[in-house]
Amino acid sequence: MSVPLVRVLLVLALVSVAALGAASFGPWATDVAPVAPPGPEISTAEPVTRPPEPTDTQTPEVDLGPLDSNAWLVAVLVLLGALALVGLGRWLARAARSWRESPRGSEPEHLPDLLPDMADAAPALAVDELQDAVAQALEAIDAARDSHDAVIAAWLVLERAAERTGVPRHPAQSPSEFARSVLAATDAHAPSADALLRLYLRVRFGTAPTTAKDVTAARDALRRLTSDLSTSPGGAA
Incomplete structure (x- = not known):
């Protein structure tokens, strides 16, 4: 909205x-009528006629009065x-x-460094899981309705894949930071992962329109990640 x-x-x-x-x-009353002097009281009352009492077969009528x-x-x-x-x-x-x-600011100038415990977990990372995720991210770009949805869908695929690797997530990390750390713990090209994350943050939380050039940049970053993950230990060539 x-x-x-x-x-x-x-x-x-x-x-x-x-x-x-x-x-x-x-309604407001704006005019006040002049008060007439009291005159002699003349009784105009008519004899009061009592209404007939309702019988067993007659339902008394209820006067609801005038509707507002x-x-x-x-x-x-x-x-x-x-x-x-x-x-x-x-x-x-x-x-x-x-x-x-949302992050504080339109785009972070410096992404947080890789946590030490994340680097130690690198040998146990499911590289195949990340490879499949990058391929799915490329498919998500092709299936998206517009450039804005394409960039966002691509990164969200990587976030979900990072959660499935089983690597423990630091309490201070956001889902985006965690996905970047998981990629950085492999042989993936760090500048490509950082560029893709920055592009995602700008598209999702920024005000500038997303262009076809942004989609091309996201697709190029994913292809570089695919090449790097294929040569990473545990990756499929």
Whole structure:
């Protein structure tokens, strides 16, 4: 949900609350009729006729009185206000989730170094798993609807593959940092992995449009990783 839409929802909510309050007080009275002097009281009362008592087969009629002419307007405004609040709540939830997952800044100038325990786990890495993941990432690029989805889908495939390797993840690492560390612990070309991660972060959390040039850069980085992993110990040539 975009920021202009959020503003529209806020305006709808405020207008609904204001209109609801105005409708509850009824119309304003601006003219006051002059008070006539009291005159002689003339009784015009008519004899009161008691209505017939209901019988066993007769259902008494209930007088509901005149319906409030503003009831439908109040109902519509309450509904619009509720919808606006629900939409605002959903947008705030997504914004908070994106804020927690996003890096601080549009693009990190320096990616974190490889953790020592990750380097020690390099001999036990499932290189074949990473090779398959890189191939799937290339397929995800070809199957994506647009450039934006292509870059994001490619990196997410690598993140899921890194989790399947069985390498322990440091509590301070994000999924993206963990995937980069797993790749760096192999013979994969570190600049290619870093370039792909930076491209993913810029596309997902940035505001600039994703171009065909970005997709080409992601595909080139994946092909370089494929070549390096094939020569890594445990990799398929």
